[in-house]
Amino acid sequence: MKYQDLVSAMEGPVFSRNDLLLAGHKVYDYQLSLWVKKGYLIRLKNGLYAFGREMEKLRGEEIAFLLCQPSYISLESALAWYGFIPEIVYAFISVTSRVTRTFENPFGRFIYRHVKSALLWGYIEMKGKQGMYLLAEPEKALLDYLYLNLGRINSEADFKTIRLNRGEMEQTLDTEKFLTYLQAFEIKKMERWARLCLP
Numbered sequence: 001m002k003y004q005d006l007v008s009a010m011e012g013p014v015f016s017r018n019d020l021l022l023a024g025h026k027v028y029d030y031q032l033s034l035w036v037k038k039g040y041l042i043r044l045k046n047g048l049y050a051f052g053r054e055m056e057k058l059r060g061e062e063i064a065f066l067l068c069q070p071s072y073i074s075l076e077s078a079l080a081w082y083g084f085i086p087e088i089v090y091a092f093i094s095v096t097s098r099v100t101r102t103f104e105n106p107f108g109r110f111i112y113r114h115v116k117s118a119l120l121w122g123y124i125e126m127k128g129k130q131g132m133y134l135l136a137e138p139e140k141a142l143l144d145y146l147y148l149n150l151g152r153i154n155s156e157a158d159f160k161t162i163r164l165n166r167g168e169m170e171q172t173l174d175t176e177k178f179l180t181y182l183q184a185f186e187i188k189k190m191e192r193w194a195r196l197c198l199p
Contacts, residue, residue, distance in 0.1 A: 001027045003040055013054035013130050014066055017047045044105050055106070057129050063107045064092040065133035071096035071112055072123040072134035075148065078141035083168040095120070095136075095144055113148055122181060139178040142169075146193050147185055153193055170199045 009025050020027055032049065035041040042050045045067055050058060064073055077093040079085045091109040097117040103110040122140030126133050136144060145162075146153070153159050175198055182194045 001025055001031065003035055006035075007051070010051075013058055014044070014048065014050045014063075016049070042106050044107070045103050054130070058107065059128045059130075059133075060092050060107050060110075061126065061133040061135070062128040062131045063105075064094055064110050065131070067103050067110050068094065068096050068098060068101070068112050070120055071098075072120075072136055074123075074136035074141045074144045075113065076145070078136040078138070079145060081135065082138045082141065082172055084138070084142065084165050084172075086163055086165065095148075115144065115147070119144075119147070119185070137177075138169075138172050139174060139181050142173070142197055143178070143181055143185060143190075143194060146190055146197075147187070150187070150190060150193075156196075159193055159196060164197065166199070169197060173198070175199075 005025070006020075006027065009023055010019065017027075032041065032043075036043050036049075039052045042052055042055060044050055044063060048066065050063075061073055065071065071094040073081075073092060074095045075093045076085065076087070076089045077091070080087060080089045091111050093111045093113070095115045096112045097115065097120050098112065100114045101112050122143075123134040123136050126135050153162075178194070178198065182191060
């Protein structure tokens with residue numbers, strides 16, 4: 001298969017080896033490796049590629065969704081998005097029902113933390129330039145963070161190290177929704193710290 005044939009065969013900026021097979025095209029590993037080396041393709045992970053010429057059009061959040069499904073952006077990434085924490089987050093952090101793992105590629109670092117399937121809800125669909133991705137609602141992002149960091153929060157001093165922006169939270173959080181979501185976690189220890197997040 002020639003590179004131009006690949007460009008013609010794939011409609012979107014990102015494709016997988018499975019997409020090629022389903023479309024009836026055969027491409028060899030050495031060809032893909034050569035096109036990556038030449039900069040024609042970007043390897044996002046094994047078996048998943050983006051066209052180099054489309055790189056400027058793609059957003060990291062969209063890549064985060066494509067790298068691991070089911071998943072949605074949450075935790076520090078979503079907390080920073082909503083202005084709940086002052087830190088700049090240098091990775092795309094998501095939760096998934098799959099195993100905890102990390103990917104690195106030219107778009108950045110992508111971290112996926114495991115939660116049980118029963119907790120994979122509370123997100124909204126966002127439109128990107130080339131596709132879509134899922135982002136935790138503000139209430140769920142905060143609860144996901146507390147849930148996955150409960151082992152490190154044992155005192156008010158520990159809780160204060162999160163450096164939450166109370167003014168932003170007061171304007172954004174829906175108290176009723178937050179408390180309803182909190183009940184679904186069914187963890188007593190979590191309730192104490194979650195309630196401290198409310199005005």
